[in-house]
Amino acid sequence: MIQEEEVVQGSGLDVHLIPTAKYKTTTLVLQIKAALTRETAAKRALLASVLQSATNDLRSRKQIRLYLDDLYGAAFHTDVQKKGENHIISMRMEIANEKYLKEAPSLFHKSISFLQHALEDPYLPDGKFAEKVVNEEKRTLKQRIQSIYDDKMRYANKRLLEVMCEAEPFSIHPYGEVGEVENISLRELTDEYRRMLEEDDICLYIVGDMEPEEAKEAASMFTLDPDRKLAARSSAVNHNSRTQPREKIETDDIQQGKLHLGYRTPVTFSDSRFPALQVMNGLFGGFPNSKLFINVREKESMAYYAASRYESQKGIILVMAGIEVEDYEKAVAIIKEQMEDIRKGRFADRDVEQTKGMVKNQLLETTDNPRGLIELYYQGRNADHPRTIKEWLQAVDDVTREDVISCAETLELDTIYFLRSKEDNK
Known part of the structure; x- marks a missing residue:
């Protein structure tokens, strides 16, 4: 049977529920969309990694890992990608379905709470992201960008898009460039984070054996402003029609x-x-x-x-x-x-x-x-x-x-x- 989605309107956050008993896990994905721009690509790619590394309650990757272990080995991961000329940050969790566990805690409630804290309550000492965390994630992101240059098929594809779409946002790699990552300040990263909460299109997808009422409960746990004004999004537009390739x-x-x-x-x-x-x-x-x-x-x-x-x-x-x-x-x-x-x-x-x-x-x-x-x-x-x-x-x-x-x-x-x-x- 093919699963169809149900959309639950939340306060500042739509929840897309795909109910199915096919899996013994529940998958949660926050999709955070903004226009793809040269000025923000590297910042958002770095931001995705930083949000995975520390919350206000769990201030290191180790503390987060131990907490997830207590949630029956829940997995948490973030990444960025481009879809058309939009830039998407994804925050993913996969948890055991508590219906299949004896005397399990409220895994779904705890997992949604963790996801909400990861998005809305990161570790911000002195009102900015922690320098140690940011520097660690800069190193990791730069290595990820360098790996594209080491894989010549991926590199050739990157160069094709840069040449073909040189005046279009689609030419921008979702990770940004090494130099751009290195030059991001703590203040710039924090400002981009606050802009993201105020302007990005944010929705939550849930796949698992779940009822719409539980999806409504998930939506209610986020505190995004329902009246926030979303920034204009990019739509796919083809440019540069050439007489010769x-x-x-x-x-x-x-x-x-x-x-x-x-x-x-x-x-x-x-x-x-x-x-x-x-x-x-x-x-x-x-x-x-x-x-x-x-x-x-x-x-x-x-x-x-x-x-x-x-x-x-x-x-x-x-x-x-x-x-x-x-x-x-x-x-x-x-x-x-x-x-x-x-x-x-x-x-x-x-x-x-x-x-x-x-x-x-x-x-x-x-x-x-x-x-x-x-x-x-x-x-x-x-x-x-x-x-x-x-x-x-x-x-x-x-x-x-x-x-x-x-x-x-x-x-x-x-x-x-x-x-x-x-x-x-x-």
């Missing part, structure tokens, strides 16, 4: 070339054509039966990997391939040819049906995980276009080959980015 070639200390292409489309999550573009991307490079995988990787044997990913909150399809430097021009030509084949309808009906089945299976597999289930529903909230899982599956089922061709015709190749070894630079 931009080409950018850079060098690095690598063995294998990283070829990344960026296509733009006006079809985003909120568009009725979104399920058809999901299927089109699956046919293009999303699955092992895709054209990129079969024709670039298998038949031509010129790519160590070849795949595509659809950024539906923005309207971008990203192609990623690992190739030898001498195969650059041939690989670009073959990738373009696969897209042209879809535009011309050069694929079998059975390919569409097989891909539709894979898209639906992927959706259903995602619903098997509480965090995945929350992610699916939150996409609809972020795009201001709620879509139930049942509606989503039916929409995929209804996709025709004509829909796939029509979606392919909306795509425009915007940028070609190639990262290759310094030795091969002529």
